[in-house]
Amino acid sequence: MDNDEVCRRLHIAKRTLQYLRNSGKLPYSTLGNKCYYKPENVRALLDKNLTTKCG
Template identity: 85%
Template sequence: MDNAEVCRQLHISKRTLQYLRNSGKLPYSTLGNKCYYKPEDVRVLLDKDLTIKCG
């Protein structure tokens, strides 16, 4: 998944996505100048966030 896909899925801004990368909360890989994310890593982050909000 690229930046745009992750932002849409998580309903977050590009800046928030950058924060998640910088803080180590969302693993990523770079290819050229683009960041890519594993769908399962995005799902884990989404599940944690839902648990925090609902718990």
């Protein structure tokens, strides 16, 4: 998944995505000048945040 796809799926701004990368909360890989994310890592971040807020 690229930056745009992750932002759309999580309903977040690109700056928020940058914060998640910089803080180590969302692992990523780079290819050229683009960042890519594994869908399972995005899902894990989403699941963790849902559990934290509800529990």
